Amino acid sequence: MSLPPSLPLALTPSQTVGPFLAIGLPWPDGPFVVPEGTPGAITISGLVRDGAGKPVPDALVETWQAAPDGSFAHPDDPRGPADPAGFRGFGRCPTDTSGRYRIVTLRPGAVPAPGGGAEAPHLDVSVFARGLLDRVVTRIYFPDEEAANGTDPVLAAVLADDRRATLIAVAEPGPGAFRFDIRLQGGRETVFFDV
Amino acid sequence: MATDVPRAPGRLVFPSYQRPAGVHPPLASPAYRSSVLRAPQRPPVPLAQGLTEVTGPLLGAERVTAADADLTTRHHGQPLGERIILTGRVVDSGGRPVPDTLIEIWQANASGRYAHGVDDHDAPLDPNFDGAGRCMTDSAGWYRFVTIKPGAYPWKNHLNAWRPAHVHFSLFGRAFTQRLITQMYFPGDQLFAQDPIFNSVPDPMARERMIARFDLAVTQPEWALGYRWDIVLRGREGSVFEPEEDR
Numbered sequence: 001m002s003l004p005p006s007l008p009l010a011l012t013p014s015q016t017v018g019p020f021l022a023i024g025l026p027w028p029d030g031p032f033v034v035p036e037g038t039p040g041a042i043t044i045s046g047l048v049r050d051g052a053g054k055p056v057p058d059a060l061v062e063t064w065q066a067a068p069d070g071s072f073a074h075p076d077d078p079r080g081p082a083d084p085a086g087f088r089g090f091g092r093c094p095t096d097t098s099g100r101y102r103i104v105t106l107r108p109g110a111v112p113a114p115g116g117g118a119e120a121p122h123l124d125v126s127v128f129a130r131g132l133l134d135r136v137v138t139r140i141y142f143p144d145e146e147a148a149n150g151t152d153p154v155l156a157a158v159l160a161d162d163r164r165a166t167l168i169a170v171a172e173p174g175p176g177a178f179r180f181d182i183r184l185q186g187g188r189e190t191v192f193f194d195v
Numbered sequence: 196m197a198t199d200v201p202r203a204p205g206r207l208v209f210p211s212y213q214r215p216a217g218v219h220p221p222l223a224s225p226a227y228r229s230s231v232l233r234a235p236q237r238p239p240v241p242l243a244q245g246l247t248e249v250t251g252p253l254l255g256a257e258r259v260t261a262a263d264a265d266l267t268t269r270h271h272g273q274p275l276g277e278r279i280i281l282t283g284r285v286v287d288s289g290g291r292p293v294p295d296t297l298i299e300i301w302q303a304n305a306s307g308r309y310a311h312g313v314d315d316h317d318a319p320l321d322p323n324f325d326g327a328g329r330c331m332t333d334s335a336g337w338y339r340f341v342t343i344k345p346g347a348y349p350w351k352n353h354l355n356a357w358r359p360a361h362v363h364f365s366l367f368g369r370a371f372t373q374r375l376i377t378q379m380y381f382p383g384d385q386l387f388a389q390d391p392i393f394n395s396v397p398d399p400m401a402r403e404r405m406i407a408r409f410d411l412a413v414t415q416p417e418w419a420l421g422y423r424w425d426i427v428l429r430g431r432e433g434s435v436f437e438p439e440e441d442r
Contacts (some may be wrong), residue, residue: 006431007289007290008213008288008289008290009286009287009288009289009290009427009430010218010288010400010401010404011215011218011219011288011401011404011427011428011429012375012404012405012426012427012428013218013219013220013377013394013396013401013402013404013405014219014220014375014376014377015220015363015377015378015392015395015396015405016227016229016363016376016378016392017365017395018363019311019314020301020309020311020314020363021301021315021363022241023309023311023325023326023327023328023363024299024300024301024309024327024328024329024363025299025301026366027258040332045216047344050232050233050355051232051233051236052232054232056233058313059299062374064247064250064251064252064371065247066246066247070221072246072250073253074251076209076210076249076250076369076370077209077246077250077407078207078208078209079207086207086251088254089252090251090252090254100260108293110249111245111246112207112245112246113243113245114209114245115243116242117230119245119247122247123392124247124248124371124390126299126374129233130233131227131230131231131233132219132222132230132233132234132270133220133222133224133227133230133392133395134220134222135218135374136222136235136239137239137242143270148239151309152412153243154242154243154245156241157240157241181356184232184233184235185232185233185234185236186236189235189236189237190235191240192237192239192240193240193241193242194214194239194240194241194242195242195244195248195371
């Protein structure tokens with residue numbers, strides 16, 4: 001008989017995904033939070049680069065977001081049971097040999113902020129890669145939400161304007177097309193968050 | 196699982212998750228050479244957990260079949276190697292089981308070779324082993340895989356560098372904050388001391404938590420060796436639960 005472990009239990013540490021994540025993690029429908037061609041769908045694509053500016057061809061980008069009405073398909077959303085009608089909210093795309101990823105989804109709605117007020121529409125992003133011993137977390141905001149971005153408490157916590165800019169996607173030609181590059185390290189390093 | 200978050204009139208109340216302190220490896224761990232150009236140099240910006248962070252994808256059941264948890268029966272013949280059972284429980288740091296959550300694993304074959312085009316280790320591929328598995332935890336947080344013990348393999352991090360045998364594990368938990376990808380190791384491996392990935396975890400006790408233990412009770416006579424490995428994800432702040440009796 002062993003004694004029950006004392007609480008809180010100590011956490012299991014993180015380790016890198018390594019170079020062979022493609023064996024276990026990609027799903028054929030991973031990049032498609034909604035099917036291509038869904039009315040109102042947007043695409044977010046970009047390049048993951050390292051500190052030397054070289055593309056990272058063995059990363060995995062995951063996104064999590066609210067539905068267009070700002071609700072989450074999750075029991076811990078205290079506003080009650082949402083019905084985002086099958087909206088998965090989760091996207092997953094490995095980078096290709098040129099370091100690119102692409103997610104097809106719907107625009108998220110604004111979300112109530114923990115301290116009152118609202119967070120501007122955003123996606124949470126996890127990046128995993130060989131060389132990253134733990135995931136890094138960032139957020140994607142939208143360039144055409146200037147008013148909402150201006151009062152977003154998370155963006156406000158990023159004090160330098162040039163750093164804040166790394167969190168805002170760039171509109172691309174074409175309807176609903178956005179670009180969001182991720183720079184893991186270096187001069188224009190993407191802002192990463194401790195969540 | 197029923198939510199136990201109280202509703203307060205006029206404002207939203209939702210759980211928050213404990214922040215790990217000193218458990219995970221520092222991203223900048225230069226002994227692991229691949230980290231040198233990939234680890235961010237700026238400290239992460241603290242983010243107050245909001246609804247996006249305390250919720251997360253609850254998915255998996257629709258994309259997992261019972262056969263996905265057995266990596267030894269997916270091809271015409273049986274894979275070479277030592278058949279093993281890997282089982283354990285996923286709980287949070289408050290002792291609360293994490294039920295119905297997707298676990299994905301991937302690993303090298305018994306010769307230490309991954310079924311991946313980038314792996315150029317001069318060891319044989321096994322046509323009966325692809326090295327990928329997935330399962331859902333049950334209502335009490337238990338998972339169980341049948342696979343073969345992966346081999347050690349060389350890599351080019353430093354002269355005569357070898358990875359200890361390991362299985363990659365990916366877990367979602369219940370919230371974005373609980374997402375975890377890690378590696379499970381085998382007890383008594385002589386390669387731990389020279390491995391910069393294993394040793395990137397600063398606390399020796401925390402490193403031990405990545406090592407499964409051999410378990411005769413899990414071992415099945417005349418068939419497979421059993422290993423037990425429990426996984427602890429971040430728990431909710433201010434919500435500590437007594438763990439249930441060990442099964």
